[in-house]
Amino acid sequence: MKEDVFVEQPQGFKVEEESNKVYKLKKALYGLKQAPRAWYSRIEGYFIKEGFEKCYCEHTLFVKQERSDVLVVSVYVDDLIYTGSSMDMIEKFKTSMMEEFSMTDLGRMKYFLGVEVIQDETGIFINQRKYAAEILKTYGMEDCNPVKNPIVPGQKLTKEGAGELVDSTKYKQLIGSLRYLTTTRPDLIYSVNLVSRYMESPTELHMLAVKRILRYVKGTQGYGIQYKRGRVAELVGFVDSDYAGDVDDRKSTSGFVFMLGGGAIAWASKKQPIVTLSTTEAEFVSAAFGACEAIWLRNVLEEIGCRQEEGTLVFCDNSSTIKLSRNPVLHGRSKHIHVRYHFLRELVKEGTIRLDYCATADQIADIMTKAVKRDVFEDLRERMGVRIREE
Numbered sequence: 001m002k003e004d005v006f007v008e009q010p011q012g013f014k015v016e017e018e019s020n021k022v023y024k025l026k027k028a029l030y031g032l033k034q035a036p037r038a039w040y041s042r043i044e045g046y047f048i049k050e051g052f053e054k055c056y057c058e059h060t061l062f063v064k065q066e067r068s069d070v071l072v073v074s075v076y077v078d079d080l081i082y083t084g085s086s087m088d089m090i091e092k093f094k095t096s097m098m099e100e101f102s103m104t105d106l107g108r109m110k111y112f113l114g115v116e117v118i119q120d121e122t123g124i125f126i127n128q129r130k131y132a133a134e135i136l137k138t139y140g141m142e143d144c145n146p147v148k149n150p151i152v153p154g155q156k157l158t159k160e161g162a163g164e165l166v167d168s169t170k171y172k173q174l175i176g177s178l179r180y181l182t183t184t185r186p187d188l189i190y191s192v193n194l195v196s197r198y199m200e201s202p203t204e205l206h207m208l209a210v211k212r213i214l215r216y217v218k219g220t221q222g223y224g225i226q227y228k229r230g231r232v233a234e235l236v237g238f239v240d241s242d243y244a245g246d247v248d249d250r251k252s253t254s255g256f257v258f259m260l261g262g263g264a265i266a267w268a269s270k271k272q273p274i275v276t277l278s279t280t281e282a283e284f285v286s287a288a289f290g291a292c293e294a295i296w297l298r299n300v301l302e303e304i305g306c307r308q309e310e311g312t313l314v315f316c317d318n319s320s321t322i323k324l325s326r327n328p329v330l331h332g333r334s335k336h337i338h339v340r341y342h343f344l345r346e347l348v349k350e351g352t353i354r355l356d357y358c359a360t361a362d363q364i365a366d367i368m369t370k371a372v373k374r375d376v377f378e379d380l381r382e383r384m385g386v387r388i389r390e391e
Contacts, residue, residue, distance in 0.1 A: 002041075005034060036077070043075060046100055050093075057299040064089070070305050081109060115184055116224075118389060123231075123261070125389045126184050127224025132217050135177045139214065146219025147212060148378070150191040151371040155209070157194060158247045163204025171202040174210050181217065184224050186257065186267040187381045188213065190368050193269045197246075225385045231262040233306060235297055237314040238358070239290035240365035241272070241282040251275055252282040255368025256290035258297055263385030266293055269368040283318040287325065288344040290314060290365075291353050298352070311351045315358040317366075322355050 005025045009015065025032075044054065047062045052073065055061035064071040071084035071093060080097075084090050097103050109117045118125040136142045175196045182189045191213050198206045235258060242253040251271050258266040270289070276282040294312045301308065316322055325348045347353040366372055367380040381387075 055303040057296055063303055072304050123228040125224055125226050128181055128184050129221050132181060132221045136218055141214045144215050144218050147215045149374050150188055150213045150216040153371045153373045155371055156247050157209060161203035161205035166202050166204055166207045168202055172199050175199060178213060186264050186384055187386050189267055190269045222388050223386055225263040226387055228262040233261055235260050235312050237290055237294050238363060238365040239287045239314055239316050240363050240369050241286035242369035243279045243282045246271060253369045254286035254289045255365045256293060257365045266297060280320040283321040284324055285341050287316055287321055288341040291344045291347050294353060311354040313354045313356055315356055317358055317360045317363045319357055322357055325355050
């Protein structure tokens with residue numbers, strides 16, 4: 001540690017005759033605010049010494065290049081994932097890490113932070129089957145009847161939900177458990193975000209909506225995302241919005257999905273911070289939201305050697321939004337839009353983002369913004385690469 005840190009004598013370990021004294025820490029301990037910073041500074045110094053470059057847009061990603069070979073290391077606290085194009089570089093890195101730190105090589109990644117990873121000749125499949133089973137068991141839903149979609153199409157929830165108030169602590173725990181499940185399940189993100197809006201004072205109606213999500217999880221425990229080998233590695237995005245979907249404050253919901261290698265790699269569903277006055281404005285705000293993610297993904301891909309020369313193709317199902325992004329038409333209807341969202345227009349002008357039209361039936365991000373019909377839901381889920389692993 002670079003600074004002096006003192007802690008009081010813990011209960012049960014106090015020296016009675018020296019109760020006015022404190023302990024001085026020699027090294028950072030788990031639970032201290034300084035611990036993550038001290039550890040990151042330590043391991044960052046090691047990577048720089050070994051010739052790695054820190055990704056400027058993602059500070060936990062380190063890349064090392066030697067001629068045409070590349071080694072990529074991702075850091076999560078004291079867990080590391082690494083991959084590369086040269087086995088020699090990988091072996092040297094592994095040996096060096098073991099000499100510098102007390103580390104264990106767990107071999108080819110199979111399980112990481114609750115995510116199961118299956119790698120074979122067909123590609124990579126990720127899912128959270130075990131975690132989903134644990135959630136169902138914890139909340140007594142392991143024998144429930146499964147359903148085909150996580151939310152009833154057209155259902156609208158409000159803060160004044162029907163029924164009595166329920167235990168908010170249990171409700172929040174349920175939401176937190178489901179939220180981590182969305183790490184590999186983009187088909188859950190809209191429904192989980194919807195029920196999370198009512199954590200302050202949940203009612204029986206809200207709890208029923210959460211239990212329906214659990215029933216959907218019961219029927220799709222083995223589902224995950226399949227990334228197929230040999231697919232063209234081109235980043236493609238979809239952005240959409242649900243105009244004034246929130247019954248309480250009439251705010252719209254933005255959603256995006258970005259695809260790479262046949263499966264979704266980034267997705268989000270978020271209520272917009274402003275009340276929009278038209279579908280065009282709602283879609284424009286959503287497109288700007290997705291464009292920011294596209295820029296970040298392009299930068300990360302470039303850092304690991306997958307530079308995209310052309311602009312990233314982003315599909316939108318609103319033609320007025322596309323026109324507005326290219327030139328200031330419809331000015332009377334759009335002049336009130338906050339300047340931050342016109343960032344999208346600059347990106348389109350520069351050619352970094354290519355906003356293109358797609359029919360509503362082909363809009364994958366539709367699943368992120370509203371409760372769609374079952375057949376539409378299943379089709380969009382399949383197109384995102386969310387399915388049972390192909391044997």
